[in-house]
Amino acid sequence: MLNSSTALRSRAWVDVDLQALKRNLLRVRDAAGAGTSVVPMVKADAYGLGAARIWPALAEALAPDGPWGLGVAALVEGEALRRDGWTGRVVVFSPLPPGELTRAAAAGLAPCFSDLHALRAWAELAAETGRRLPFQLEVDTGMGRAGLPWSEAAAWGAEVVRIGGDLLVWEGCYTHFHSADEPDLAPTVEQWRRFREALVQLPPEENGAPRRLLHCANSAATWRCGFDADLVRPGIFLYGGRAGPDTEPEAVAALRARIALVREVPPGTTVGYGATYAASGPERWGTLAIGYGDGLPRRLATAGGEALVHGRRVPMIGRISMDVTVVDLTGVPEAADGDVATLIGRDGAEEITVDEVASRCGTISYEILTGLGTRLPRVYSTGPARGAAD
Numbered sequence: 001m002l003n004s005s006t007a008l009r010s011r012a013w014v015d016v017d018l019q020a021l022k023r024n025l026l027r028v029r030d031a032a033g034a035g036t037s038v039v040p041m042v043k044a045d046a047y048g049l050g051a052a053r054i055w056p057a058l059a060e061a062l063a064p065d066g067p068w069g070l071g072v073a074a075l076v077e078g079e080a081l082r083r084d085g086w087t088g089r090v091v092v093f094s095p096l097p098p099g100e101l102t103r104a105a106a107a108g109l110a111p112c113f114s115d116l117h118a119l120r121a122w123a124e125l126a127a128e129t130g131r132r133l134p135f136q137l138e139v140d141t142g143m144g145r146a147g148l149p150w151s152e153a154a155a156w157g158a159e160v161v162r163i164g165g166d167l168l169v170w171e172g173c174y175t176h177f178h179s180a181d182e183p184d185l186a187p188t189v190e191q192w193r194r195f196r197e198a199l200v201q202l203p204p205e206e207n208g209a210p211r212r213l214l215h216c217a218n219s220a221a222t223w224r225c226g227f228d229a230d231l232v233r234p235g236i237f238l239y240g241g242r243a244g245p246d247t248e249p250e251a252v253a254a255l256r257a258r259i260a261l262v263r264e265v266p267p268g269t270t271v272g273y274g275a276t277y278a279a280s281g282p283e284r285w286g287t288l289a290i291g292y293g294d295g296l297p298r299r300l301a302t303a304g305g306e307a308l309v310h311g312r313r314v315p316m317i318g319r320i321s322m323d324v325t326v327v328d329l330t331g332v333p334e335a336a337d338g339d340v341a342t343l344i345g346r347d348g349a350e351e352i353t354v355d356e357v358a359s360r361c362g363t364i365s366y367e368i369l370t371g372l373g374t375r376l377p378r379v380y381s382t383g384p385a386r387g388a389a390d
């Protein structure tokens, strides 16, 4: 097929299946149940897949109402959503450095606060601008990186109400689980207990004030816990990463590269920095146009990394370079220059999942996806899933 995606698929790229993304979102929404709204997390450029194209697809999947809001981690991500035309709520979940509050107010973002000092600064901005500004409050129940302490809610709760006064709108209260994807859910249940214990200490909403929305679930907790809350905040599951031992999303991203060069090599030929691999007999090697400079983890090759070529698994040999990776194509005699190799994704009956790559590298799917480099065009498909072949 000759279209604009052909040019994008000339070297190495990421295929993004927007239909699979939407199906994953609808599965999460159904798991969350009626009466619970979804706040898709699109931080880190939608887990590396390109927020500018991801959020419209997510909004379309939840039409006509759309998502309750979108979740980001940084001011610049919220500002980008505004530039791209998203007019709904944007919640910035990571604590904003103090110097960013003015811009957050200008962009109409809702920060999450973990300390009263920052909340006071937000209230002052509201007074200056003459607009009631929204915010959320994080309760720390064990994550330890942000949030007000759960056990002291009676003290800070009253103070939050006093600071907010008529200047701020307290939209929600949440906590974040540290182990919802672990086999043992006891720590998560304990965090939920602490969260609820904090909530009952908070002053009730004033008459006429909107109810503060409660939320706690990431992807894993949405699937596995079923805690009763107003919102859920899924991320990784939408993008095709597993969220705990028993939840299988549809793959969304595929990482592909062209075979730039195929060579027959005599026994003893070495490959890559350090010459860590030598051909044991006559072999056929393929040089893939992708390296760690594209986000392919360098340690993958020494951890049994493989690629799919013509639907078959082939081993990476030697070390991954910044720009290229060599595979042994001896077992795939029909492989030729220009053919597509799949580093993550499906080719024929074979599939390499992002979780497989992550576990080989001793990390998590999140790090693999968010590490995909800017040299890789993201190629979006809205039709049936595209294979490795042209």
Ligand SMILES: *Cc1c(COP(=O)(O)O)cnc(C)c1O
Pocket (backbone or CB within 6 Å): 041, 043, 093, 176, 217, 218, 219, 220, 233, 234, 235, 236, 237, 243
């Ligand atoms: C990233 C994030 C999520 C989403 O977590 P996943 O494990 O990707 O589903 C939810 N809530 C907060 C506060 C986050 O930072």
